[in-house]
Amino acid sequence: MLAMPAIAQAKPKVVVVGGGPGGATVAKYVAQDSKGAIEVILVEPAKQFVTCFHSNLYLGGFRDLKSITHGYGDLAKKHGVKLANTSAASIDRDKKVVKLANGAGVNYDRLVIAPGIDLKFDSVPGYSEAASQQMPHAWKAGPQTQLLKTQLDSLKDGALIVMVAPPNPYRCPPGPYERASMMAHVLKAKGHKKSKIVILDTKPSFSKQALFVQGWERHYPGMIEWQDPKMHGGIKNVDPKTLTVKTDLGEYKAQLVNVIPAQMAGRIVRDAGLANDTGFCPIKPESMQSAMDVNIYIVGDACIPGDMPKSAFSANSQAKVAAMMIRGELIKSPTFPARYTNTCWSLIETDDTVKIGGRYEPKDGKIAAVETFLSKTDEPAALRKQTQEENMGWYKGISADIFG
Template sequence: MSLSRRHLLTHALSGTASLAMPAIARSQMASAHVVVVGGGFGGGTVARHLRQHLPQLRITLVEPAQRFYTCPFSNLYLAGLRSWESLGHGFDGLRAIGIEVIHATALDVNTTQRNITLDNGQRLNWEKLVLSPGVDMRWNALEGYDKAAAKLAPHAWKAGAQTQLLRQQMEAMKDGGLFVMAIPDNPFRCPPGPYERASMVAHYFKQHKPRSKILLLDAKENFSKKALFLEGWKALYGEMIEWISLSRDGQVTRVDAAALEVETMFGQRHKADVLNVIPPQKAGLIAERAGVTDFSGWAPVRGESFESAQVPNVYVLGDASFAGPMPKSGFAANNQGKMVAAAIAAALSDQAPPTAVYANTCYSLVGQDYGISVAGIYRAQQGRLVDMPGSVGISALHADASVRTAEARYGSAWYQAISTDIWDR
C-alpha cells in the first residue's frame, strides 16, 4: 500500500474513532435504552463506543456465548500457530464500564412496540436496536449439506466446535491424504478466508503430513488477493494446493458427507479424506425475524448510519449487513460499529449526524512469516456506500521476505489492538 493510501486509511480510522458528542442532560438519557444483539466485532464495538459518547445511557448487550471465539485468526489455530484459548474473549471489560451483558439468544423482535424477546423469558424494550448477529448457513443450498452433514464435513465458518472438529480431522488424516474444500460464490463472511485457510492447512501439512494435497473447488472465477495467494502458495508449498475455478468445473452442487464426496456442476466427483464445505450464507436469523433482510438474505442499510433501509430505529452492521463494496470482515464490523455508535448518539441527542467514512484492512497469513493485505476506504453517497477514488491499496507482488514478514507482524498487531479495543484483551 502506498504512503498516501496509508495516510487516507489512518485519517478515516481516526475520524470515526474520535467523534465527540456534546454533553447530554442526565434526565434526557434516563429513559433511553439501546439494545445491542451480538457481542462480536460489530456489536461489542457499538456497546463500548456508545458508552464513551453517552455515559448515562442504558446499554444492554445480548450475546449467547459466555466467551466469544473469533473467526479471524481461527485459521492460525488450524495451522498450530495459535492456541484455541488465544481466540477467546470475555465480557468483563464491557461490564466494568456499565454495560449490562445478558447471555441469552434473541428470539424475536417487535419493531412496532420496540421490544425484543430472549430465550430466557426476558423481554427488553428499546429506543434503538442494533443487530450484529453474524451469519447463518443456508442449509441445503448445496444438495445434501445440512446440519447433520456438517458434523461429518465441517464448515468451520463460525469459530467454535466446528473449528475444533476440523482440526481433529486434520490431525487424524493419513499422510498423503486429500483435503478438499468447497468454496461458495460471493457474498459470504471474509472473502479471503478460504484461501488463508488453505494456506494454513498447507502449513500444517508441510510440517506433519508433507505428502498430502489440498484441492480447492471454487464457485468463482476470481477471489480476494488471488495473485498474492497464488504466488505465496507456489513459493511456500510447491504443488500441494490446487485451485479449480468455476470455468474449470469448480462449483460444488451436491455433497455426500457420509462418503466424504462432492459433485460439481458437470458431474465430476471428488472424494476426500477431510472434507471442508463452506456453504452459501445469509444474515443471522434474528435479522430476518426483525424484518430487516430482503430477498438476498442480507440486510440492506443506509450508508450514512447503517440504519436498516427497511425498518427505522434498527441498525444492522457487520457480516449480516449488505454494505455495497465494503467486505464482510472483522475490521469492517469494528469500523462500522464506531460509526453506528456515533450516529445513534447524535440521534438520541438531536444533533447532526457525523460524516460517514468507513475503512477496511484485511490481513491474511500465507505462511508463518508471510503476510499479505488489502485495504480500502468507503463513503456514503445517496444512501449507499461507494469506494473512495484512489483509496484501495494491496500488497505488492514479488515483494522481498522482509515485506512479507512485516505484513505478518502487522496482522498480529491488528488482532491484539482490535481485541483490546472491543473486549479489553
C-alpha cells in the same frame, strides 16, 4: 408555596443484539462515550466469543484457542454495559421490544442488531447442519474450528482434502484461501509429500488471487489445486458418510472435506423483515441505520455494506459510526460525516503475509471505496514479515477495542 420535586427522566435505552465485533463495539462505544447517560444492554447467549478472524491461524498452529477467545466482563466492569446472557427470540418493531429466549421482553429506544451470518446448508446438495459434524464448515468459530483442526491434524501422508468454497457475498472474502494455505502449512510441516488440497470454487475468481497462487507455488508446489466452475462443472453432491464430493466432471473421495456453504444474515433480522431478497439487510450508508426502520441499526456481516467486505475490521468500523449516530440522536452529542476503513491480512506461510483494504465513504446510496490498496506479487521477504507483525498487532489492538 413548596416547589414540586422534579420527576427523574428515564435514561434512553439502547439494546444490542449480538456480541461479535460489530455488536460488542457498539455497546462499548455508546456506553463509554455517553458517560452513563444511555442505558446499554447487550444480548448475547455465549459467555465467551471465539473470533473467526485469526481462527485460520489457530488451524495452522500459529495461535492457540485461548488466544482467540474473549469474554465480556470488561464491557460490564469498565463501561457499564448490562449483559443479558441469553438469545433474542424475536423483535416487535411496532412496540419497540426485543423478546428474549427466556420469555422476558426488553424495550428499546434504539436497537442495534449484529447477528452475523446464518449458513445456507442446502446451498450445497447433500450438505446439512448434521453433515457438518463429518464435513465441518468452521465458518462460525468455536467447536467447528476445533473439529476441523482435529481432522486436519490426524491426516496421514497421501491424504486428499477437498474444500467447497462459497459464492459471493460471504464472510471474509480471502478466508477460504488463507485456510487452504494454513492446511498446506500443517501438512508440509509434518513432512507430507503426497497429500493434496483441491479447492472446488463456486466463483470464477477470488480475493487476492494472484498473491495466493504465487504463494502456493512458492511454498507448497503441487499441493494446492484451485478449480473454478468451468473446470469442475458444478458441485452435484456431497456425501458426509463416505466423504465424497461429486462434480459434473469428476468425483473426489477425500480424507477431509471442508464445505463452506452460501450465507445470509442471521435469522433474527430476516424474521423481523429487515432483510431484502438477497438475504442481507439494506442500510443507510451515512449512519448504518436500517433502510427499513429508523429505530434500528444493523452492523457487521448481516448488512449490505456496498464496497466494504464482510470482515471484523469492517464491523468494528461500522459499529463506531453507528454508536456516534445513536448518541447524537438520543443525547444530542456531536456527530460527524461517516468514514469507514478496512484491512484484511492473510497468512500464506510463516512470515509471508499479504493484505488488502481501503477507506470508504457514503456515496450514491452506498458505502463506496474512495481509496484501496493491495499487496503486490514479488514483494521482499522483509516486507511480508513486517506485514505479518502488523497483522498480529492489529489482532491484539482490535480485540482490546471490541471487548474492553
